[in-house]
Amino acid sequence: MNKIKSFGIIGGDIRQLYCARSALDDGYAVLVSGFEKCDEKMGIENVSPETAVNASDALILPLPVSKDGRQLYSPFSDKPVSAADILSLVKKGQPVFCGLEGSLPASEFSGIEHYFYGKREDFAVANAVPTAEGAIEAAMKNSDITLASSECLVAGYGRIGRVLSSFLRGLGAEVTVSARKSRDIEFIRASGMRAVNTGSIKGRFDFIFNTVPSLVFDRKTLADCAAGAIIIDLASQPGGVDREAAGIMNIPVYHALSLPGKVAPKTAGVIIKNAVYNIIGEEGK
Amino acid sequence: MNKIKSFGIIGGDIRQLYCARSALDDGYAVLVSGFEKCDEKMGIENVSPETAVNASDALILPLPVSKDGRQLYSPFSDKPVSAADILSLVKKGQPVFCGLEGSLPASEFSGIEHYFYGKREDFAVANAVPTAEGAIEAAMKNSDITLASSECLVAGYGRIGRVLSSFLRGLGAEVTVSARKSRDIEFIRASGMRAVNTGSIKGRFDFIFNTVPSLVFDRKTLADCAAGAIIIDLASQPGGVDREAAGIMNIPVYHALSLPGKVAPKTAGVIIKNAVYNIIGEEGK
Amino acid sequence: MNKIKSFGIIGGDIRQLYCARSALDDGYAVLVSGFEKCDEKMGIENVSPETAVNASDALILPLPVSKDGRQLYSPFSDKPVSAADILSLVKKGQPVFCGLEGSLPASEFSGIEHYFYGKREDFAVANAVPTAEGAIEAAMKNSDITLASSECLVAGYGRIGRVLSSFLRGLGAEVTVSARKSRDIEFIRASGMRAVNTGSIKGRFDFIFNTVPSLVFDRKTLADCAAGAIIIDLASQPGGVDREAAGIMNIPVYHALSLPGKVAPKTAGVIIKNAVYNIIGEEGK
């Protein structure tokens, strides 16, 4: 195993370049393609897509592979790159590591040995860390008080809620976490934090962090717990807050999405690399 | 819902008495039975099993219900109590909350509305806390160094591993946690601890805590990481350590089982009560 | 005691207004002066300096009282206010709580019962918290990696070093703290962190936070530990870093000063109020 000696990394944003740099530092040969417009190349050779495919043992494609169903997601490329064209060049036995298929039809991958690193749970857990830090940075930036000694509510105790609540406690905040499952309620208490049921949040909070992708903070819940708070909403669109009601109540809401790539792109690039390595380890490549 | 106003708590050890006391403090009427030989009655009336069944809305039976398949587990009772006899007294609509059936045939419960609080995950998570504290107390008692600044290994990142590793870090130990799943490896790292794969533990540790119920610490692994360590084995019988090999290598092994009832029976009693309350809440009783 | 029922708060920045608001919420009568140009009055009456002095039991002056030796430090005032004029209005038995005299001659305070809240150690400790948070926010903002799992060095274990190192550890960073006194070295170790002597810092760090007001990071020390790091310098002017050498080595240095008022002015205002309250309590006013 570990027969892969080189990667072709095609398309994607700055995270892919950090991923490339980190794999290079680990001793892999790495070619990138689609970074013509990126000022900082990090000492990595940028080649044509064809060369990147032909000269590498495995490919790493972005997250998502495509946003429009046709072109590769490649914001630093100087011209459009067809996702189908790239995939048609893939050789037998050349594994392709993709983030998520995005809008690309699954049929495009037929006959190709491919893996979605963006669907892995280890990838999601690892990204909870830069997400939690980004949420904390947003809270610090948008408030006139310290997190230390403040009353914080974290709604949801999934991956992000678990990491975020621990960080907030480490910063000296008073942390309440909401969850629905009684086992999570017990884990929250075992971590030295207050637990409340997500369905019946009440209280007075300075900061509210929402991680739940459903309308937790409707008009009534906002009235019950959010006066005087600022809300950092980390749930994917449309978020978990009734924005209109919040506006009427004068509660600021910051919708913070895709934080890892924004606040810690180098860490996010290493997380992509680690997920690819984990697949390689499991598949014995 | 919440139609239950009184509990009959029959059999069990001191935890059941603490459970009774705590329910009484919450405003329930509580009768206990089977505590004749217990010096400390905590101000609760001890009655006959028949009275306890007849005068209560719901019953709480011990964990396990029976150890020999016939008698109720009732170490403080002044005479044997037949589990079948108790169950035959149960009225229609009178729920019975049991820890685990133990050696009792499932058929004994037929026609009875019964729930096993001992099988619930919230119950298991809550018990991870006294288990972790008991493990720490055992480590402190059996070593001539402090946990602070020591090198600790926690094998396994289930409920107990998760709580125990956090406590050890809170005591200033250097904590390494082993896990098998890559998602758990990421959670361990996100918690600021070192992670190793359970299949390839190496290193030098002062304290090793095993939570994995399989032979993790075989002869080879002991040789790779346990010289100079003491081992606290928390896994149920037969534990996760090759005791013979450890003996030859002069590695002390402390097999610590059923810790909640031993080190924090009052907390353990409240955990039983909370699990019963959670069932009541979910079932709308 | 506690004869003071009203405060006149004259001059200063937004912190004084938050201080005023918080004292008002505690039940004191509060008049402010010198906030004509501040859009947000927080519901507090802005009056002339004369009225503020005449109608209050005690005065709170800013931090510093004056920056040029003549005018009161009063950035929100619509016209210059002479510090001497204010002080000449003070009545016998009317205590004046000043931050620091700033450039004002000590003689200006002769015959006036005055206290410098800015010189108190409780004030300095309390301000270490927003300073530490501001340093963390600056580090997050100016880096492309997470603090979690990063190698952090905190130079100095005074008030700020103590709070900051604890927060960084709470965020999952690997923290090394430098100190000179052997007792501090032991406290650092007791907190589960690595300790090094400030005179011989070596290592590889992602983030370096300097709290020591002397040239700790000279050319040699930068070469020994700072390649690849970013430096947040919290020491007052001129800071503790050889900026020229850092520039040549391509090490970014962010000099972050007066953080409490910038990153958490409301908290900073409450800290001023608490320091004043502490003086009142100690002096039996």
Add this chain to the structure above:
Amino acid sequence: MNKIKSFGIIGGDIRQLYCARSALDDGYAVLVSGFEKCDEKMGIENVSPETAVNASDALILPLPVSKDGRQLYSPFSDKPVSAADILSLVKKGQPVFCGLEGSLPASEFSGIEHYFYGKREDFAVANAVPTAEGAIEAAMKNSDITLASSECLVAGYGRIGRVLSSFLRGLGAEVTVSARKSRDIEFIRASGMRAVNTGSIKGRFDFIFNTVPSLVFDRKTLADCAAGAIIIDLASQPGGVDREAAGIMNIPVYHALSLPGKVAPKTAGVIIKNAVYNIIGEEGK
């Protein structure tokens, strides 16, 4: 400097033997004397006091040097050893590291280059760690609830209070710390804990840890905060608790003294060694 190549370690309890072992592991030649009755010699040669003095560059004497003013404190010695005799053998330029003089007249040390490691603040801070762990072990052992989620009061925020409160928080307890100085109150809050003034302790606590060597817990304070609690008193004789009043109120008090040597003698021995090393470093020996 660092001219010392060998130590003679004479008298003392098991800590001195661990100190000896640790210095030996560091590359020093080490002779011990006064451990004839100790079963476990840890591979170190036990010699006569004369040999230990004559064959070593420096001496390490116990803590205290003498308990009765005449004999060396030497519980494992097979015969009494006169402290004066030992000191009379010391050569010019042979430093003697003593714990504390104990009951020995200061005149006995005249003309001898001697240092009291037991008076050093780094020594005291380092010993706060095993003391805090010992206090936690005593609390765990003597209660029927977990520290996690319990209400803990730590009276006093000196060395022990500071380390102990941090450990308790790390175990998931709700921690209140009492102090007298307003700067300490702020440090306690900055650490995410509740602060109260030592002079006006009120509340409801499960565990009370006293570190203050004066009568903090008089009859009134016990009535105000200690019903239902257990008290671990860490203050030196006579402690800080009105034992008679506590007895009447049925509040258990455990007076826990000299914990480092009892609960973690190996750690305590290394702490002695480190203090000696620190003196050597400072004095350029």
